[in-house]
Structure formats: C-alpha cells, structure tokens
Amino acid sequence: xxxxxVDCEGYPRSDVDLYQVRTARHNIICLQNDHxxxxxxxxxxxxxxxxxxxxxxxxxxAEAHKEAMSRKLNQSESQDPPQAFAKVNSISPGSPASIxxxxxxxxIVEFGSVNTQNFQSLHNIGSVVQHSEGxxxxxxxxxxxxxxxxxxxxxxxxxxxxxxxxxxxxx
Numbered sequence: 001x002x003x004x005x006v007d008c009e010g011y012p013r014s015d016v017d018l019y020q021v022r023t024a025r026h027n028i029i030c031l032q033n034d035h036x037x038x039x040x041x042x043x044x045x046x047x048x049x050x051x052x053x054x055x056x057x058x059x060x061x062a063e064a065h066k067e068a069m070s071r072k073l074n075q076s077e078s079q080d081p082p083q084a085f086a087k088v089n090s091i092s093p094g095s096p097a098s099i100x101x102x103x104x105x106x107x108i109v110e111f112g113s114v115n116t117q118n119f120q121s122l123h124n125i126g127s128v129v130q131h132s133e134g135x136x137x138x139x140x141x142x143x144x145x146x147x148x149x150x151x152x153x154x155x156x157x158x159x160x161x162x163x164x165x166x167x168x169x170x171x
Contacts, residue, residue, distance in 0.1 A: 001025060001028065005018055005021060005022070082109045082110075082116065082139070082141070082146070083109070083116045084107030084108055084109050084116070084140075084141055084169055085108060085109070085114075085115070085116045085119040085168065085169055086107070086108040086111070086119070086122070086125070086166050086167060086168050086169055087105065087106070087107050087108065087166070087167055087168075087169055088102055088103065088104055088105065088106040088107075088108065088140075088164055088165070088166055089104070089164075089165040089166065089167045090104060090164060090165040091103065091104055091163065091164045091165075092158045092159075092163040092164065094156065094157065094158070094163070095156055095158055095162065095163020095164060096151060096152055096153055096154050096156060096161065096162055096163055097151065097162045097163045097164035098163060098164075099152075100138065100149045100150060100151040100152070101147075101149050102138070102140065102149060102151070102164055103142060105142075106140040106141070106142050106147075107140060107141040107142075107169070108138065108139070108140055108166065109139040109140060109141055109146070110137065110138065110139040111125050111128060111136070111138050111139075112125075112128040112129075112132060112136045112137065112138070113128060114128055119168075121168070122166060122167075122168060125166060129153045129161050129162060130161075132153055134152060135150055135151070135152055136150070136151045136152070136153065137149075137150065137151075138150075138151045
C-alpha cells in the first residue's frame with residue numbers, strides 16, 4: 001500500500017503492474033473510507049440509543065419514586081394494616097425460616113419482591129426463592145402487628161430452601 005511505484009531515478013518499476021496496483025490501492029482506500037463512515041454512523045446510533053435508555057431509566061425511576069411516595073401517603077392516611085396474601089402453615093425446627101423468626105400462623109404481606117398486588121400463586125414465592133442471592137426481606141403480620149424479618153434461603157438438613165409450608169389466603 002505504501003511502497004513507491006517508481007525506482008530511485010523516478011521511472012516506473014518494471015517488476016510491478018502499475019495499473020493493477022494503483023486500481024487495487026484506490027479500491028482499498030475507498031473501502032476503508034466507506035468503513036470509517038459506517039463505523040461513525042454506528043457510533044452515533046449507539047450514543048443515541050444509550051442516551052434514550054438513560055432518559056427512560058430516569059423517567060422510570062422518577063415514576064417509581066412518585067408511585068412509592070403516593071403509596072406511602074395512602075398507607076399513612078388509611079392506617080389499615082396491609083393485606084396478607086399467604087399464611088405460614090408449618091415451620092421445621094432449625095430451618096432457615098425458623099432461624100429468621102417466622103412463626104406458624106404468620107400472615108405474609110411481602111416476600112422479597114412479591115406482594116399483594118403482584119401475587120398470583122405460590123410459584124411466585126418459589127421463583128423469588130430460587131432466584132434470590134442471599135437475603136430476602138419478609139414482612140408478616142403477627143397478632144395484628146407488622147414485623148420485618150430477614151430470611152436467607154439455604155440448603156439445610158431438611159427439605160427445601162426455607163423449611164416451612166406456606167399456603168395462599170383466599171381473597
């Protein structure tokens with residue numbers, strides 16, 4: 001690509017087909033220029049995509065914050081205890097659920113990301129347990145009082161990762 005096509009005296013080299021080399025060089029340079037233009041377009045498109053993604057994340061965060069604030073405001077106004085969606089039916093001694101402080105007849109209000117609004121079946125809880133990494137926040141109502149518990153699903157001597165039996169409440 002960069003070797004001279006003339007000898008030291010300025011005459012065309014006899015060992016090279018000058019027309020073919022110049023044509024090949026020209027085509028390669030054109031392709032390199034085209035490649036640069038396409039890569040610049042790709043770079044600009046990626047910048048726009050990431051800028052839109054950041055804007056969407058900011059909107060989503062603002063909307064989630066606004067929703068959380070309105071939910072807190074509604075809860076503080078109503079003062080009604082939150083609605084439970086499931087109940088602890090049994091606890092195995094020495095299990096992760098027992099260590100966390102869960103008790104029989106505790107009514108579950110939140111189990112990780114599962115709450116009254118998004119609970120559909122016990123599969124929701126199973127999915128949260130299977131995909132959780134370490135600590136799960138569990139909110140229960142016990143004797144009319146709300147309790148926050150920290151549950152760590154782990155393998156233990158008994159069956160399952162929790163060591164408790166949870167049943168859904170009828171709505």
